[in-house]
Amino acid sequence: MSKAISQVPFAVNEPVRTYEPGSAEVKSLIATYKQMWKEKVEIPMNIGGKEVKTGEKVTLTSPQDHQHDLGFYHKGTMQHVDDAIKAAMEAKEKWNTLGWEHRAAIFLKAADLIAGPYRDRLNAATMIGQSKNVHQAEIDAACEFIDFLRFNVEFMTEMYAEQPISDQGIWNRAEYRPLEGFCFAVTPFNFTAIAGNLPTCMAMMGNVVVWKPSNNQIYSAKVIMDALTEAGLPGGVINMIFTDGKSTAEKVLAHPDFAALHFTGSTKVFQGMWKLMGDNIHNYKTYPRIVGETGGKDFIMVHPSANVEAVATGMVRGAFEYQGQKCSAASRAYIPRSLWNDVKKVMETQLASVKMGSPEDPSNFVNAVIDKNSFDKCKGYIERAQASKDAEVIFGGKCDDKKGWFVEPTVIETTNPKYESVCEEIFGPILSVYVYEDQDWKATLKLVDETSPYSLTGSIFAQDRYAIDEAYKALENAAGNFYINDKPTGAVVGQQPFGGARASGTNDKAGSKMNLLRWVSVRSVKETFVSPKDYRYPYLG
Known part of the structure; x- marks a missing residue:
């Protein structure tokens, strides 16, 4: 239990490196790219904090050279989905009861790791696996993900500080509880930052997560998981699986302990998942939270x-x-x-x-x-x-x-x-x-x-x-x-919270406190200091 009202470091947007020709930063990044290009990477799933290798190897290639063999990842089965759910639920109690300062410290450390020793590697993995140029990788994989981690910690503490007023003789409090059950994060190929933010923002609020990244983003997903592990994220809090999308959704969304979906992807897939949740609504212990960002024209x-x-x-x-x-x-x-x-x-x-x-x-x-x-x-x-x-x-x-x-x-x-x-x-x-x-x-x-x-x-x-x-x-x-008078792209965390409505999603604004509110269940607590001893009110005489 906390013995202080802690203040977290003030969040500022991570400076974007320019990578000007001949600069030390561009030389370092391209050297990392070339080294990773030569390597044959092996990417296991991560369930319960352990690497899981199935032996069913799926070759990784690059969009800019689809003949080049980058290595492989281990494809999972529906048993691994069950294992991930079980690992999440087993980790839940200890993670839920950990003080928020310790949760904050993990993700602040992850931000510093990505800003420092993991920066080139995460950017290079994004360039190789998702075909982003140096600038697009920098503003996404490095800066935006760092911003998500740091600003979400700040938003979390602001939320916790929002408390109701109290009248004479009573003390009213609001408790921002994690959701009851486990959360499911389904992330896209096109933004490494989104792939990192969807599971981490839920975990930051005390939730446990099953995370299914896109098959086209697995290389940078591995680097994210490596950074989170080094930052001290306990096993089972975020479980990364590489399984069939449709079958995984059917299994996860039928589980009684399913509590939330955080999704970025196609409108058709999101609508199908929403329908599945509707079909299974009588199975759930609690009504699930649904947040989705699904595209645009x-x-x-x-x-x-x-x-x-x-x-x-x-x-x-x-x-x-x-x-x-x-x-x-x-x-x-x-x-x-x-x-x-x-x-x-x-x-x-x-x-x-x-x-x-x-x-x-x-x-x-x-x-x-x-x-x-x-x-x-x-x-x-x-x-x-x-x-x-x-x-x-x-x-x-x-x-x-x-x-x-x-x-x-x-x-x-x-x-x-x-x-x-x-x-x-x-x-x-x-x-x-x-x-x-x-x-x-x-x-x-x-x-x-x-x-x-x-x-x-x-x-x-x-x-x-x-x-x-x-x-x-x-x-x-x-x-x-x-x-x-600007292009319609380039939203910055903390500056332009991102999301849309209609067929574009639920507009829960990633990069703002609004989004984090979706991953908690508020408990109102009223404490009366001197309790009444007689049922009769004054109007009764």
Whole structure:
């Protein structure tokens, strides 16, 4: 039990390293990349704090060179899912009763380890396994994950400090209990930070977790687990399994002790899991908490008063950083006819200088898409646009899978505002542009709001403040993260809490105290100092 009201270190955002050419930091990172590229890694599951090797080896490859053998991971069975649940439940009591300061210390130490000795290794694993360039790996795997760990500790202490008022003769308290049961974290390939945050933020609040990372993120997931282990995370608190997704969900979501789902991935999968929970609702000891972030069809809306260079830069960065494989990536843009030719010229100049290739070369802005399915999907949209009467590929369009899964940054201009690439989530380096007549500004705002079922991110570019205000109001429900004169990507922990509604998820705002509140169950405690000795109130005389 705590014998002090402790104050945690004040959280600040981790500085982003620039990795300028010739710098010591870029030399160190690329040397680590090259060394890890040569290694043959073996990645076991982690259940109950022990490495679990099954002998069923799945080869790890890299998106930028799908012929290169990186090593393998050990695939698990449904027995391992049972084992992970059992290990979590066995660890629960001791972890629940550990003082919050000790939990905080573990994750603060993990943040420092990732900021220091694990930084290059975690960034390099993300570059190798997920094909992120040096900058994208740095802002994700290092900085954002560090920020999640440090800010969540601060948010946790702020939450614990929020207490009810007390009247004369009584003391009211709020206790933020861990959830009753175990939690399930299902994480995506595209952000190492999200993969780390989903299980750790639940564990930080005293919960125990079964964590299933994406098969395409297992390399960096291993490094996360290594860092957490070195930081002192007890065995069984977070159990990392590599099992079949559908079967795992069916088993976990049918368990009576299932208490929470923290999910980032596709809308279809999330909706299927929600249905499973509904089907099993009578089995649970408590109603499970459900938090999901499920994707987007994110927009850039441009007013005739916008700055041309700012618009073009926002489109290139917003659509093509990390090959458009961000939930927040710009994938549809609405440009007034009066600006389009000028915007197009600036985009053409910028895209002509974009280099594409392996992250091993830090000068490459664009790298490979994650796998063959993604490559084939992108190629299909491009080929259909090339054959369509409603659309034209004006930039990019080349696809090359001989060595890696490379898709050029591609811009599709369409005369049909409901053309498939404008409406459907692609998750690749494809931006669709619809040119509207300047006088149709108001109607186009309505079009932006109604075109997509998603509501994750979006941006407005304008110099006219009345236009900004009009878009701000008209698009109120079209984006959970709304950007003014900026690309719709790059949310920073503690600055722009992230999440969206509609088909984009439950909008529980990762990177804020709001999210942590989902992983506790509050108990209100009233203590009366001098208890009444007679049932009669004064009104009875």
